[in-house]
Amino acid sequence: MxxxxxxxxxxxxxxxxxxxxxxxxxxxxxxxxxxxxxxxxxxxxxxxxxxxxxxxxxxxxxxxxxxxxxxxxxxxxxxxxxxxxxxxxxxxxxxxxxxxxxxxxxxxxxxxxxxxxxxxxHHQRFEPASQFLHKERLAGTFGDIYFARAVMHRRGFVPWWGAFHIKAKSGGGALIDIGCHIIDLTLWLMGSPNPVEVTGVATAKLATRTDGSRPNQNKEKAHEFDVDDFATAYVRMDNGASLAVECSWACNSAVGRLVELYGDEGGATIQPLTIYTQRHGQFVDIHPGKLPEVQPHGAATEHFRRVILGEAENLVKPEETLNVQKILDGIYKSTTTGKAVRIAD
Incomplete structure (x- = not known):
């Protein structure tokens, strides 16, 4: 239909x-x-x-x-x-x-x-590796997840088109653009706990350079840039768990995405997809092997269609994405105040 x-x-x-x-x-x-x-x-x-x-x-x-x-x-x-x-x-x-x-x-x-x-x-929830880890969490593979890391780094890919670099139109920089994705995915894999406190720094160190020392510089628009190209944060949850966040449009680091889950029965990374646990007194690393190929944007809009038709439950609930927004706002506020920020209900 x-x-x-x-x-x-x-x-x-x-x-x-x-x-x-x-x-x-x-x-x-x-x-x-x-x-x-x-x-x-x-x-x-x-x-x-x-x-x-x-x-x-x-x-x-x-x-x-x-x-x-x-x-x-x-x-x-x-x-x-x-x-x-x-x-x-x-x-x-x-x-x-x-x-x-x-x-x-x-x-x-x-x-x-x-x-x-x-x-x-938030289409990253629909990627096969994300779906796999979500099912493992529901099955109890990780036990109580007490810590996670969410990392999304670009070495030098500032989106100069449109208004990504102008705070009045974007709300922020790398943090709100790509940080929101990795925070959402990691919170969901943790079981969607509610954030209660955040400490963070969102800054710009490389994107505004115009000296030719790095690729992706933009001399014409650098003076307009008033958002972050790098952010890091530490978030406390209402269930006692915590989350460490890093994201960037430009940094002197390896490019890539990292999600790490730490539970009292097992842990996991999403790239490479691995579960870390123990069996019969021995440490065991589980590699699931090849997963089916899925276009996540297409999977997300197809899921939305099925929700409308009553064939599926909404996987990306607005209550959960509002929690992501609370973390983003908290990081920006913590950057300004230099203090930890309590997150209201």
């Missing part, structure tokens, strides 16, 4: 989603909306979408939609999400959930007041 849907936002991430949706064939995409008419016209032409709009409210009123996919810049996540939910339309909103916790709370309330589903585009 197909879901009648439309896009709000028609930039790069919308195109990526649309390519996956065309392969899965579970949606009927009937319209797209963007404030830039030239862009949305081309998007609709490229993907054979029948109608385009520059007024979101007109699209919501005219199209009798089941769902929308919100693929706008960060500063424009909350308003269209809330408008669609109030109209009873299901929403898949790209990450991060919002610019800040205040916006995220409004989005969550709109979802709670509506019969419609809100999910956030």
């Amino acid at each position: 197909t879901v009648k849907a439309a896009f709000i936002g028609s930039g790069g991430i919308a195109s990526h989603h649309m390519k996956q949706i065309k392969q899965n064939r579970g949606y009927s995409i009937v319209a797209a909306c963007d404030i830039a008419e030239d862009r949305v016209q081309k998007f609709c032409q490229d993907f054979e979408i029948p109608r385009h709009y520059t007024d979101m409210n007109k699209m919501l009123e005219n199209e009798q939609l089941d769902a929308v996919l919100v693929c706008t810049p960060n500063y424009a996540h909350a308003a269209p999400t809330i408008a669609a939910l109030k109209a009873g339309i299901h929403v898949y909103c790209e990450k991060p959930m919002a610019m800040n916790v205040a916006e995220g709370r409004k989005m969550l309330k709109a979802a709670q007041d509506s019969k419609a589903t809100l999910t956030i585009g």
Whole structure:
């Protein structure tokens, strides 16, 4: 059964989603909306979408939609999400959930007041290795997970396009852009505990250089850069567990993603995918071997379709992604104050 849907936002991430949706064939995409008419016209032409709009409210009123996919810049996540939910339309909103916790709370309330589903585009939960470790946690393989590490490093890949580097439009830099992904994934693999305190530093050390010493410098836009290119944090949870976070757009380190889980019965890493445990008095390392190949963005939007049809439970709940937003806000506040920040309910 197909879901009648439309896009709000028609930039790069919308195109990526649309390519996956065309392969899965579970949606009927009937319209797209963007404030830039030239862009949305081309998007609709490229993907054979029948109608385009520059007024979101007109699209919501005219199209009798089941769902929308919100693929706008960060500063424009909350308003269209809330408008669609109030109209009873299901929403898949790209990450991060919002610019800040205040916006995220409004989005969550709109979802709670509506019969419609809100999910956030944390597609890393749908990767085969993530699904494998999630099932192992549910099976009790790790016991009580008391510590985890979440690391996402780029050596020198600052997204100079759009407004990623401008705080007023993005809400932050590397932390809110890619840090949100690795924090969300790791919290979920820990069993989604609630954060209660965070200490952190978000800074910019390399992205603003214009001396030619590093790749990916941008002399024309460096003066606009007012966000972080590196962040680190320590988060305490309500169940006594803790989480260490590192993320960067630019740093003198190896590139890559790392999730480590430490439990009293076993532990794990996601790359390489390994479980560390013991059997009969001996340490044992378990390597699951080759997992099926999955395109995680496509898996996420297909799951959203199944949730709408009542065939699956929402895997990325807005209550959980609001906790990610609380951690992001807490790190930025801790950076400013130089102190640990208590996280409110």
